[in-house]
Amino acid sequence: MNRKLTVGERIMYVSSEAPVNCIFPVKIKGQINRERLEQALLKLQQKHPLLRVVIREDEKGAPYYVTDTQIAPVPVDIRQRYTNDDWQQVSVNEWYKPFNVSQGPLARVVWLKSDSVSELLLICPHCICDGSSILTLLRELLMVLDNPLLELSPYESFEAIEDLLPAALLANKKFRLRGLFFGKIAQLVLWFKTRRLKPVTTRGYLLNWKLSQELSNTLVHRCKEEGTTLFSAIAVAFLDAFRQVRPTTAHNKLICPVDIRRFVPEIAADELFAFAPIVELSAEMSALNDFWTRTRSFKNELMAKIDKINIHELLYMGEYFHGSLPRMLTYLKTTDGTHDVTLSNMGKLQLPEKFDTFELETVYSPSAGFPWRNPNTLVASTYKGLLDFTFISNEAFLPESDARAIQMKAIAILQEKSRIKQTYGVKG
Structure with a gap:
C-alpha cells in the first residue's frame, strides 16, 4: 500500500x-x-x-x-x-x-x-x-x-479513494469543477476565521458509568413501546441535561457519526476504515410535546438526514479540501462550535458473551482524546444487557463538576421516563 x-x-x-x-x-x-x-x-x-x-x-x-x-x-x-x-x-x-x-x-x-x-x-x-x-x-x-x-x-x-467511487462520478466534469471551486472557497473562508485564533491546550478527563440491569432493560423496553430508539432517548435526555446545567451556553444540538459501510459495499464489515460523516441534530423544545414525542421527532430527523447523505459525492468532494486541512484543524482546535456534544451510540456490542478460557466480565465504551476546543463526546454501548457510557471533555471547555451534574440530570431523566424508582447505576 x-x-x-x-x-x-x-x-x-x-x-x-x-x-x-x-x-x-x-x-x-x-x-x-x-x-x-x-x-x-x-x-x-x-x-x-x-x-x-x-x-x-x-x-x-x-x-x-x-x-x-x-x-x-x-x-x-x-x-x-x-x-x-x-x-x-x-x-x-x-x-x-x-x-x-x-x-x-x-x-x-x-x-x-x-x-x-x-x-x-x-x-x-x-x-x-x-x-x-x-x-x-x-x-x-x-x-x-x-x-x-x-x-x-x-x-x-x-489503494486510492477512486477505488470506492462509481466510474460515472469520476468522469463527471461538473463535480470536478465544483470540487475545485469549493475547495478554494474553503481555504479563503477558513483563513479569515482562524487567522487570529490560538488553540487552547488543556488535559482532558474521562467519566464512565453503567446503568443498572433493571434500568437498562426497562429503558430498552420503553423505547420499543413508544416507537422510538434508545439513541434518540439518550440524545434528548442529554440535551435536556445540558440545558438545565448550562442554560446560558447550551445549544440544544449534537452531532453524531454515521457508519458509511451501509453506503459503500466495497468496505466490508470487518475491514478497517476511519471516515465517518456526521449529521447535526437538535431536540424539539416545545412544551406541548412530552419527552417521548420529542424522541420520535428526533428519530425521524436523524433518519431523514442519513437518507440525504450522498456518501460517494462526499468522499469525492472531500479530496478537494486537502489544501484547507491545516486551517480546518486550527478551526476545530480554536472554536467552540455550535453543538453541546458528539454522541456515538455503538449499540449492542457484537462480542461473544462466553469464552472457553476466560470470562469477559465487562466492556467499557471506548474513548478518544480529541484536541478540539470543544471535545465533548459521549459514547454509549451495551454488553450483557448493561448500558455503558463514557464521557470525555476537558476542564477548560466543560468543568468536570458540570459534566457530573449533566450526567446525573440525564440519568434522572431516563430513570423518570422509564417509570422506574431505584438507584441509577452500578460502578465499573
Whole structure:
C-alpha cells in the first residue's frame, strides 16, 4: 500500500506528533497467557493491511500510508493492576502518548495485570479506525486469544479513494469543477476565521458509568413501546441535561457519526476504515410535546438526514479540501462550535458473551482524546444487557463538576421516563 490519507483520515491524524488515539478497554477474569496474546495480535496484523503500514509525509507534508514488510509486532505493555479504576487514568494517559508513525505499528495493547483480573486496553490511532473498526479488532483479538487455532482471512485494502467511487462520478466534469471551486472557497473562508485564533491546550478527563440491569432493560423496553430508539432517548435526555446545567451556553444540538459501510459495499464489515460523516441534530423544545414525542421527532430527523447523505459525492468532494486541512484543524482546535456534544451510540456490542478460557466480565465504551476546543463526546454501548457510557471533555471547555451534574440530570431523566424508582447505576 502506498496511498494518501483521505480527508477524513487526515483530520484524525492531526499530525505525526499528536494523532487522535482511540482506547477500547475490557475487563477479563481468569488467566491470560502472554504468548497467546502476542500470537493473537500477530494474526490481527496478518489480516489487516493498516496494521502493517507506517505513515510518511511527502515534500508538501501530505501523509501517506506505506506498507512496511519488516514492521514490528504490535507491542504489549504489561503493568501492575491495583484497583478497578486504574484503566480510566491509563486511558487518559494513552490519549496523549503518540505512536511512532514513521516506524509503526499503528496499534498497541496495555495489559493491567493482577492474579485473577485484568484489563486489556486496545489502542489505535483514530486515522486507521472508526468505532466499528476498533470493535472488530477487539472482537478478533478476544476470539483468537481464546482459540489460537482460529484463522482470520486477510484482505486487500483499497489503494486510492477512486477505488470506492462509481466510474460515472469520476468522469463527471461538473463535480470536478465544483470540487475545485469549493475547495478554494474553503481555504479563503477558513483563513479569515482562524487567522487570529490560538488553540487552547488543556488535559482532558474521562467519566464512565453503567446503568443498572433493571434500568437498562426497562429503558430498552420503553423505547420499543413508544416507537422510538434508545439513541434518540439518550440524545434528548442529554440535551435536556445540558440545558438545565448550562442554560446560558447550551445549544440544544449534537452531532453524531454515521457508519458509511451501509453506503459503500466495497468496505466490508470487518475491514478497517476511519471516515465517518456526521449529521447535526437538535431536540424539539416545545412544551406541548412530552419527552417521548420529542424522541420520535428526533428519530425521524436523524433518519431523514442519513437518507440525504450522498456518501460517494462526499468522499469525492472531500479530496478537494486537502489544501484547507491545516486551517480546518486550527478551526476545530480554536472554536467552540455550535453543538453541546458528539454522541456515538455503538449499540449492542457484537462480542461473544462466553469464552472457553476466560470470562469477559465487562466492556467499557471506548474513548478518544480529541484536541478540539470543544471535545465533548459521549459514547454509549451495551454488553450483557448493561448500558455503558463514557464521557470525555476537558476542564477548560466543560468543568468536570458540570459534566457530573449533566450526567446525573440525564440519568434522572431516563430513570423518570422509564417509570422506574431505584438507584441509577452500578460502578465499573
